[in-house]
Amino acid sequence: MLYYLRHLDPWFGPFRLFGYWSFxxxxxxxxxxxxxxVLGPYVIRALKQRGARDQGREFGGxxxxxxxxxxxxxxxxxxxxxxxxxxxxxxxGSQQVRIALVAACFFGGIGALDDLLKVRHHSNERxxxxxxxxxxxxxxxxxxxxxxxxxxxxxxxVDVSRTLTVPVYRPRPEASPPAAQRVTxxxxxxxxxxxxxxxxxxxxxxxxWAYFGVIIVFIVLSSNSVNITxxxxxxxxxxxxxxxxxxxxFAYVAGEExxxxxxxxxxxxxxxxxxxxCAAVIGAGAGFLWFNSHPASLFMGDTGSxxxxxxxxxxxxxxxxxxxxxxxxGLFVVEAGSSFIQDYIGLKLLGRRIFFRAPYHHSLMHQGxxxxxxxxxxxxxxxxxxxxxxxxxxxx
Amino acid sequence: xxxxxxxAFLLPHRWKGQLAAAKRLLDSPPESxxxxxxxxxxxxxxxxxxxxxxxxxxxxxxxxEARYGRLLGKLADRDEAGIVRRNAAEAIAQIGLRTEAARSxxxxxxxxxxxxxxxxxxxxxxxxxxASDDLERRLLDGLYGPPKSRRRHIREENFEVxxxxxQAMGCLGVSELAFDALADLAQDDSWPVRSQVAxxxxxxxxxxxxxxxxxxxxLLAIDRQSEGSxxxxxxxxxxxxxxxxxxxxxxxxxxxxxDLYLNPKAGWNHIRR
Numbered sequence: 001m002l003y004y005l006r007h008l009d010p011w012f013g014p015f016r017l018f019g020y021w022s023f024x025x026x027x028x029x030x031x032x033x034x035x036x037x038v039l040g041p042y043v044i045r046a047l048k049q050r051g052a053r054d055q056g057r058e059f060g061g062x063x064x065x066x067x068x069x070x071x072x073x074x075x076x077x078x079x080x081x082x083x084x085x086x087x088x089x090x091x092x093g094s095q096q097v098r099i100a101l102v103a104a105c106f107f108g109g110i111g112a113l114d115d116l117l118k119v120r121h122h123s124n125e126r127x128x129x130x131x132x133x134x135x136x137x138x139x140x141x142x143x144x145x146x147x148x149x150x151x152x153x154x155x156x157x158v159d160v161s162r163t164l165t166v167p168v169y170r171p172r173p174e175a176s177p178p179a180a181q182r183v184t185x186x187x188x189x190x191x192x193x194x195x196x197x198x199x200x201x202x203x204x205x206x207x208x209w210a211y212f213g214v215i216i217v218f219i220v221l222s223s224n225s226v227n228i229t230x231x232x233x234x235x236x237x238x239x240x241x242x243x244x245x246x247x248x249x250f251a252y253v254a255g256e257e258x259x260x261x262x263x264x265x266x267x268x269x270x271x272x273x274x275x276x277x278c279a280a281v282i283g284a285g286a287g288f289l290w291f292n293s294h295p296a297s298l299f300m301g302d303t304g305s306x307x308x309x310x311x312x313x314x315x316x317x318x319x320x321x322x323x324x325x326x327x328x329x330g331l332f333v334v335e336a337g338s339s340f341i342q343d344y345i346g347l348k349l350l351g352r353r354i355f356f357r358a359p360y361h362h363s364l365m366h367q368g369x370x371x372x373x374x375x376x377x378x379x380x381x382x383x384x385x386x387x388x389x390x391x392x393x394x395x396x
Numbered sequence: 397x398x399x400x401x402x403x404a405f406l407l408p409h410r411w412k413g414q415l416a417a418a419k420r421l422l423d424s425p426p427e428s429x430x431x432x433x434x435x436x437x438x439x440x441x442x443x444x445x446x447x448x449x450x451x452x453x454x455x456x457x458x459x460x461e462a463r464y465g466r467l468l469g470k471l472a473d474r475d476e477a478g479i480v481r482r483n484a485a486e487a488i489a490q491i492g493l494r495t496e497a498a499r500s501x502x503x504x505x506x507x508x509x510x511x512x513x514x515x516x517x518x519x520x521x522x523x524x525x526x527a528s529d530d531l532e533r534r535l536l537d538g539l540y541g542p543p544k545s546r547r548r549h550i551r552e553e554n555f556e557v558x559x560x561x562x563q564a565m566g567c568l569g570v571s572e573l574a575f576d577a578l579a580d581l582a583q584d585d586s587w588p589v590r591s592q593v594a595x596x597x598x599x600x601x602x603x604x605x606x607x608x609x610x611x612x613x614x615l616l617a618i619d620r621q622s623e624g625s626x627x628x629x630x631x632x633x634x635x636x637x638x639x640x641x642x643x644x645x646x647x648x649x650x651x652x653x654x655d656l657y658l659n660p661k662a663g664w665n666h667i668r669r
Binding site: 347350351352353356367368 | 477512
């Protein structure tokens with residue numbers, strides 16, 4: 001909303017700030033943080049009064065009964081901060097922003113329903129069934145896939161939107177002009193009509209409508225991986241913030257035509273607005289961490305973890321950086337991977353454990369590491385993954 | 397075994413009914429499982445390992461001594477799923493029969509490739525059989541590997557198994573070699589192992605009062621730093637209690653070490669008596 005104040009710039013000069021993505025990004029982060037800080041105590045009290053408390057679960061000898069009773073569904077706070085910041089600072093006319101916010105709303109709703117069922121039945125085992133969750137995620141993935149791949153609705157040129165971007169992919173030599181000419185091309189594009197921008201679909205693998213399946217799988221994996229990681233105080237929120245930061249950088253690079261040309265990215269018009277959404281996620285995450293740091297006063301529950309995973313996954317699709325998401329979110333890959341290996345290969349196929357426990361943070365706690373040590377070490381790893389993801393900016 | 401596992405993985409619906417029935421019996425009072433012997437026999441041969449696992453647990457639950465031999469067979473069968481073998485070892489301990497066949501199978505299971513089976517077999521030996529030279533020697537071999545030279549290095553890589561060996565050494569150890577092994581384990585990098593060693597030393601010294609003085613020295617020397625705080629320092633608490641037990645052992649011999657162990661609700665319940 002405040003974005004439109006930029007039109008009042010002729011009457012009051014400082015209003016031009018509302019047009020700058022950098023100012024709006026920072027303001028969105030601070031806004032989201034402030035909203036959560038203000039609302040947090042009230043939401044926690046309300047959740048306690050309504051009995052929305054974590055039910056506790058025994059993880060094979062690792063007793064987490066001490067967490068039982070902590071208010072859950074704190075993802076509602078994250079969504080409140082995110083939406084407040086996005087509505088205030090984003091250009092709501094941007095199709096990408098609308099898709100990202102709908103993703104947050106949809107996945108937050110699925111998660112909230114799951115949490116409500118668990119609270120109602122006083123059991124962590126009696127939430128929304130896995131099949132219904134997958135069905136909802138697949139349905140959303142299908143909807144996003146249709147929007148992105150259909151020529152009528154896609155915000156990008158079709159040959160770009162149906163391409164799977166591969167970092168460090170080097171185009172064929174005849175498709176790659178000499179370095180000096182690339183710089184000249186980039187400079188010549190400054191201020192050019194977006195329709196005249198040279199797109200480079202060769203910077204990836206053109207899949208056509210087969211990319212539809214990739215989108216669905218990607219959405220399911222991204223939302224569930226954050227959900228699996230959320231198991232200790234503060235464990236999922238900081239890596240999610242780091243992934244949002246990385247995607248924000250990539251969104252900016254892809255959305256600015258001169259930089260996109262210079263760094264051999266496909267120009268994605270309107271993508272810069274996603275930087276503000278990512279900043280709002282970071283601010284919301286920081287605000288939530290205020291209450292979620294050990295010992296937590298509030299858990300995000302599936303409301304928050306599914307919402308974060310689904311939103312970040314959708315943003316990664318909109319920014320056309322699918323592999324970068326899994327690199328920046330390497331921690332999510334490790335956690336979800338360890339769960340998959342333990343459940344499907346270990347227990348179901350071989351009838352034995354591969355790890356002491358799964359997801360992997362439980363295995364470390366089983367070996368005697370304290371919760372804070374595991375969490376902070378995982379944050380460090382997450383930061384390293386984020387740096388590695390950012391390094392791919394120049395590895396093209 | 398691979399074909400069986402693949403079939404079980406790809407076609408789980410075939411024994412969903414069996415599994416549901418077995419789980420219902422497990423959740424109901426023990427007396428309701430009486431008279432289901434034929435079903436248990438069928439479930440023990442089910443292609444699904446979860447059904448076989450539930451059957452093993454049922455045998456333990458009802459203390460079915462008639463099927464004791466089947467349990468020994470499950471534990472001895474290295475092609476059987478690891479979790480089923482692990483629970484078979486636990487069931488053997490729960491039933492409580494001290495037979496030569498059980499001893500033989502449990503000793504063989506101490507060299508099982510799956511760590512949970514090794515640990516549970518050691519716990520079962522400690523629970524069932526009295527201290528003896530032979531058991532002590534087997535435990536030492538399990539910890540250090542076969543003796544090849546005078547210098548011995550701990551070869552057991554899994555911390556749960558080292559904990560089990562420490563606990564068993566406290567119950568079954570008879571000579572100074574057992575206490576030396578505990579002293580070696582007291583230098584372990586893993587604090588849960590050191591905690592278990594502290595309890596085992598107290599237990600050993602109580603059974604062999606000549607070791608009381610040495611136990612006091614060793615307990616004082618145990619590294620009390622730990623990475624666990626749930627929310628207090630579990631390891632220091634356990635070592636402190638073990639020291640009190642050793643200090644008081646001379647004045648008032650004890651056999652019950654329950655108070656050395658934490659309230660399970662405190663968050664760490666690995667350490668065993």
